[in-house]
Structures are given as C-alpha cells and as structure tokens.
Amino acid sequence: MTFSGDFTYESRPGRVVFRPGAAVTATPGEAEHLGLSRLLVVCGSRGEEVARAVADALGDSCAGLHPEARMHVPVEDADRAVEAARAAGADGIVAVGGGSSIGLGKAIALRTGLPLIAVPSTYSGSEMTPVWGLTEGGAKRTGRDPKVQPRSVVYDPELTLSLPVPLTVTSGINALAHAVEALYAPDTSPLIALMAEEGVRAMTEALPRLAAEPADLEARGQALYAAWLCGACLGSTTMGLHHKLCHALGGTFGLPHAETHTVVLPYALAYNAPEIPGALTVLRRALGTDEPLHALWELTGRLGAPRSLAELGLQETDVAEAAVQVAEQPYANPRSVTADGVQALLQAAFEGRQP
Numbered sequence: 001m002t003f004s005g006d007f008t009y010e011s012r013p014g015r016v017v018f019r020p021g022a023a024v025t026a027t028p029g030e031a032e033h034l035g036l037s038r039l040l041v042v043c044g045s046r047g048e049e050v051a052r053a054v055a056d057a058l059g060d061s062c063a064g065l066h067p068e069a070r071m072h073v074p075v076e077d078a079d080r081a082v083e084a085a086r087a088a089g090a091d092g093i094v095a096v097g098g099g100s101s102i103g104l105g106k107a108i109a110l111r112t113g114l115p116l117i118a119v120p121s122t123y124s125g126s127e128m129t130p131v132w133g134l135t136e137g138g139a140k141r142t143g144r145d146p147k148v149q150p151r152s153v154v155y156d157p158e159l160t161l162s163l164p165v166p167l168t169v170t171s172g173i174n175a176l177a178h179a180v181e182a183l184y185a186p187d188t189s190p191l192i193a194l195m196a197e198e199g200v201r202a203m204t205e206a207l208p209r210l211a212a213e214p215a216d217l218e219a220r221g222q223a224l225y226a227a228w229l230c231g232a233c234l235g236s237t238t239m240g241l242h243h244k245l246c247h248a249l250g251g252t253f254g255l256p257h258a259e260t261h262t263v264v265l266p267y268a269l270a271y272n273a274p275e276i277p278g279a280l281t282v283l284r285r286a287l288g289t290d291e292p293l294h295a296l297w298e299l300t301g302r303l304g305a306p307r308s309l310a311e312l313g314l315q316e317t318d319v320a321e322a323a324v325q326v327a328e329q330p331y332a333n334p335r336s337v338t339a340d341g342v343q344a345l346l347q348a349a350f351e352g353r354q355p
Contacts, residue, residue, distance in 0.1 A: 007189035012130065012235060015152045016228070020217065023050065023119050023156040024057040027094060030117055030152040036092035037061050039117070040085045042104050044069035047097035047121055050159060054096050054119060063088040069097060069104040071257055072250050075136040078107035085112060092117065095150075098171070099124030099257060106132045106148035118150035121159040123171040123203075123223055124258070125178050125231025128153070131239075133247070140251025142239075149235070155228065157221040165214050169303045170258035172207045172223055175230040176200055176296070177261045180269060181242045182233035183279035186332045192233050193282055199229030200286035204299060211303045240333040241326075242268035245342070248325050255312045262305050263312065263349055266297040270355035271345045275334040297355055308352025319346045 015033070017026040031039055040063050043051035048067045055062045066084045070077055085093065085108050095105030096119040103126060109116045110132050118127035130149040133142040163171065179196035182188060203226035209219040245264050249255045270293055273280060283292035301307055310316070323343035335341075348355060 008187065009189045009191050010236065012128075012146075012149055012232075014150060016155065017152070018155040018221075018225070018228075020158045020221070021156060022154050023054055023096070023159050026154050026156075027054050027117065027119060028058050028061065030154060031058060031061055031092065031094070034092065034115055034117070034151055036115065036117075038063040038089055038091045039094050040064050040066055040088050040090040040092075040108075041094045041096060042066045042069055042081060042108070043096045043101045044098070047101060050121060051096040051101075054094060058094070063090045066104075069095075069101040071100050072135040072140055073100065073103040073107055073133055075134050077104060078111070078134060081108050082111045085114065090114060094119060096121065098122035099126045102126040102150075103133055105150075107134060109148045110145055113147055115151045116148065117152045117154065119154045119156065119159070120224075120227070122163060122167070122258075123160075123175040123227035123230075125175045125227050125234055128228060128231030129235035131235065133251075135251045138252050140247045142247060153228075155224050157217055157224050160220045160224060161215060161217065163214075165211055166304065167258065168210050168214065168223070169207055169300075169305045170262045172203050172210075172227070173265060173296075173300060173305060174258040174261040175227040176203055177242055177246075177265045178234035179230040180265065180279070180283065181240050182237040183282055184272060184276040184334050185237035185240060187237050192236060195229045196233045197282050197286045199226045199233065200283065202226035203230065204287060207299070207303060238332050240331060241271065241335075241337055241342075244326050244329060244331055245322075245346070248322050249309070249314065252325065253314055253318055253322065255309070255314060259306050259312050260309075262300055263307060263309055263352070266293055266300070266355045267345050267349040269293055269296065271341065272333065272335050293355060309346070309350045310352065314350060316350060319343060319350055322346055
C-alpha cells in the first residue's frame with residue numbers, strides 16, 4: 001500500500017498477557033492490577049469447564065459463574081446477564097471463551113460500565129474491539145463504545161488446543177475477514193495496513209499447520225497472535241459490506257457466525273475488488289500470490305471449510321430478502337451497494353461457485 005500522509009490513528013488503551021497457561025496463572029493478577037475483587041465469570045456451555053478453572057483460580061475474587069452465552073447475543077440473554085452481575089455485586093467481568101462469551105461480557109459492560117477482562121479461546125478477535133452486538137426481533141444491532149473494550153486481554157494458546165479443526169479453520173478465516181475489510185476501510189492507515197498484512201500472513205501460515213496437526217502449540221500461538229492483529233484492525237476501522245452481510249445473515253437468518261464469515265469473505269472481496277487496488281497489493285504480498293481472491297477461496301476449500309451459504313442452512317428464497325435488508329442500510333463501502341449487486345453476490349455465495 002502506498003504511503004498516505006493524511007490519516008488519523010487512535011490506539012486503544014488496554015493490556016495484553018500472552019503465554020501458555022495464562023488463563024489460570026495470569027487472570028487473577030490482571031484482576032488485581034485493575035483493582036477488582038468481585039468478578040462475574042461469563043462463558044458459553046461449551047467452554048464451561050475452562051471457565052470454572054478460571055473461576056477457581058480467582059478464588060475469593062470470583063463472585064459467580066454465568067454459563068449462558070449464546071451466538072449473536074440475544075437481548076434477553078444480555079438482560080439476564082446484567083441482572084446476574086448486579087445480584088452478585090460484581091465490580092468487573094471476566095469473559096472466557098469465543099466471540100459469543102466476549103459478546104455477552106461486552107453487553108454487561110455496555111449497560112453497567114463494569115470493566116471487562118477477556119480470556120479468548122477462539123480467533124474471533126472481538127477482544128480487541130470496542131464493537132458490541134445484540135440481536136432482538138430477528139435483527140442484529142451493532143455499535144461502538146469504549147466501555148466495552150476489554151481493559152485486559154489474556155491470550156493462552158493452550159485454551160485453543162481443544163478447538164476442533166473445523167472451528168479452528170472457520171474462526172481463523174473469520175479473523176482474516178477483519179483484516180481484509182480494514183485494508184479498504186475509509187479510516188484505514190499505514191499502521192492498519194502493517195497489522196493487517198502481518199495478521200493475514202501469520203494466520204494463513206498457521207491454519208494449514210493446525211489442520212494437519214491440531215495439537216501444535218506453536219501454531220496455535222501463531223494463530224492467536226494473528227487473531228490479535230486482525231481484531232485490532234477491526235477495532236480501529238469502520239466496517240463495510242462484508243460485516244454488514246454477515247450480521248444480516250447471522251442475526252436475521254440464524255446462520256453460524258464464523259462459518260458465515262468464511263463463506264462470504266472471497267465474494268465480498270470480489271465485489272469490492274475493482275475499487276481497492278491498494279488493498280489487493282497488500283494481500284498479494286501477505287499471501288505470496290498474484291491471485292489473492294482465488295488463494296483465499298482455495299484455502300477454505302483445501303482446509304475443508306464450508307464454501308456455500310446453502311451448506312450453512314440458508315434457503316434460496318432468503319437471498320433476495322437478505323440483499324434488500326443489506327442494501328437499505330447506509331454504511332461506508334468502497335463500491336456502491338445496490339440490491340441487485342448484493343443479490344448477485346449472495347447468489348454466488350449461496351451456490352458456492354468460484355468468485
């Protein structure tokens with residue numbers, strides 16, 4: 001990407017601890033560093049065992065465990081979690097798990113102003129952003145608020161060892177989507193380009209290693225490092241067509257989060273490609289190929305990830321409705337967004353044909 005001398009970059013306050021075993025060994029210290037002594041631990045049902053270990057490590061500083069996080073953060077779940085935090089007299093939140101758990105932690109922080117510590121177990125990148133999301137009445141709302149940005153992030157590669165290969169792959173490609181879209185955001189900058197290029201390089205190098213050897217702790221660490229960079233890109237830029245599509249498909253049609261990002265990524269990139277030569281130059285370098293679009297699409301197939309929205313349960317009759325919903329929302333995107341254009345994009349993604 002050519003250097004632009006005209007940009008604004010705002011770094012977010014926050015601490016990161018990165019080491020194997022840190023979930024249990026570092027989280028109590030981070031709570032102490034923030035002056036917190038009554039922490040509510042939130043998680044989803046799948047990550048409850050790890051969350052209990054974190055709760056045990058917190059000892060008397062743990063005010064309770066709330067294992068009710070679900071995908072896309074339904075507003076009724078957020079209501080219950082806020083009540084749980086208030087009933088426990090919590091002075092902080094520890095979110096342990098993937099994007100759903102961190103999303104629920106953010107929903108509590110948004111309503112209560114309580115500080116949040118994130119202990120991610122997937123590559124969602126949500127821990128690096130001030131972005132929150134809530135689903136109500138079949139629609140997903142998102143927003144930005146510095147209150148929801150985790151004050152401390154504890155990265156523990158050992159937590160990701162139990163992540164099944166299919167989820168490892170889709171979670172990693174979900175992270176890639178954050179970096180790719182940040183490259184052509186209206187508020188991108190040379191620093192974002194630097195983080196995005198390194199994040200894409202590190203993740204696309206780590207994922208094939210993990211598909212072949214899921215217990216490779218070094219590759220797990222590299223993927224987590226990549227997710228950190230990709231999430232930081234998303235946290236510092238404005239989301240465009242790719243993320244709006246995925247929010248509509250997830251919030252309205254109930255499609256799984258990481259898998260939807262995985263399918264949509266090459267098609268959204270193809271749609272915007274004529275208007276983003278600088279971003280494509282960075283991706284060519286990061287991926288080591290002259291055909292970044294094809295390389296991303298080929299990578300998902302090679303790693304066994306879903307390639308079509310039909311595989312994820314979308315009905316063909318939903319394509320037109322989703323296109324209208326997305327086209328009606330105003331947001332920044334390098335290429336103008338029309339209902340016909342989005343419908344063609346979604347139809348290709350529905351069928352899974354090469355973008």
